Amino acid sequence: MRGSVEDSRPWALVPVKRLSQAKQRLATALTPAERAELARAMLHDVLAVLSRATTLAGVLVVTPDAEAAALAQRYGAIVRDDPLEQGTNTAVRQGLEFLQEQGRPGVLVVPGDVPFLTSLEIREVVDTLHRTPLVLVPATRDGGTNLLAGTLPLSIAPAFGTGSFARHLAAARARGIAPALMHLKGLGHDVDTPADLVRPPSRAVRTCAALDRISAPRRRPAPAGACLPRSL
Numbered sequence: 001m002r003g004s005v006e007d008s009r010p011w012a013l014v015p016v017k018r019l020s021q022a023k024q025r026l027a028t029a030l031t032p033a034e035r036a037e038l039a040r041a042m043l044h045d046v047l048a049v050l051s052r053a054t055t056l057a058g059v060l061v062v063t064p065d066a067e068a069a070a071l072a073q074r075y076g077a078i079v080r081d082d083p084l085e086q087g088t089n090t091a092v093r094q095g096l097e098f099l100q101e102q103g104r105p106g107v108l109v110v111p112g113d114v115p116f117l118t119s120l121e122i123r124e125v126v127d128t129l130h131r132t133p134l135v136l137v138p139a140t141r142d143g144g145t146n147l148l149a150g151t152l153p154l155s156i157a158p159a160f161g162t163g164s165f166a167r168h169l170a171a172a173r174a175r176g177i178a179p180a181l182m183h184l185k186g187l188g189h190d191v192d193t194p195a196d197l198v199r200p201p202s203r204a205v206r207t208c209a210a211l212d213r214i215s216a217p218r219r220r221p222a223p224a225g226a227c228l229p230r231s232l
């Protein structure tokens with residue numbers, strides 16, 4: 001694994017479901033092939049940022065999907081299978097167990113659908129993690145948790161799913177922990193519903209390209225501040 005045992009930097013943990021099953025809440029707007037393409041593009045952009053983050057010792061991807069696993073390995077991530085395929089929390093727990101067995105000191109749990117995250121935001125989260133045992137980044141719109149970071153073993157159990165931010169916050173407070181809450185523009189924007197398909201100014205080039213290809217037949221004028229051109 002990247003990062004020696006003495007390496008005090010945390011690891012990123014990315015749970016990724018089978019691409020063919022991804023983004024069910026977009027089924028009213030996108031075909032299954034388009035949903036898989038978008039999920040793949042978003043994973044690319046998430047891994048591109050995490051793999052370059054010098055504040056992380058490594059990236060662990062937990063997935064049952066062979067294509068997602070191959071993509072993760074191209075970015076230098078460690079991959080663990082997810083034979084159970086029983087949702088985000090089971091996958092995250094498998095990843096946490098693995099990182100703890102490896103003696104890793106900390107983790108950033110990052111879903112695969114936050115393509116607008118930035119390396120600066122990751123640095124800010126890691127810096128904050130030096131000062132507090134738990135960091136939560138809420139989704140801007142839907143009450144979800146777009147990043148959960150903590151020293152290992154985690155002080156709370158992963159409770160991802162609808163309304164997860166309030167659950168994570170309550171679990172921390174029940175243990176007398178005041179987590180650091182970070183409202184971050186990039187990490188806060190996950191792509192779950194058709195309303196999320198509007199793009200912020202971003203260098204998530206693969207996600208933007210996928211959205212362009214998907215929206216081309218339905219093209220409305222690109223919203224102001226759409227993805228920056230590839231050349232930038």
Ligand SMILES: Nc1nc2c(ncn2[C@@H]2O[C@H](COP(=O)(O)OP(=O)(O)OP(=O)(O)O)[C@@H](O)[C@H]2O)c(=O)[nH]1
Pocket residue numbers: 014015016017018021022023024025026062063064082084085086087088091110111112113161192
């Ligand atoms: N390994 C693994 N990852 C999962 C599983 N279910 C969800 N995930 C991942 O957990 C994160 C949050 O998942 P969701 O938002 O619930 O799933 P989604 O595909 O993004 O969206 P929906 O299908 O609309 O719920 C994403 O990175 C998913 O890929 C699972 O059973 N196994």
Ligand SMILES: O=C(O)[C@H](O)COP(=O)(O)O
Pocket residue numbers: 088111113139142143144145146147159160161162164165190191192
């Ligand atoms: O909070 C969560 O469960 C994860 O961020 C996923 O949330 P989502 O299903 O709203 O993407």
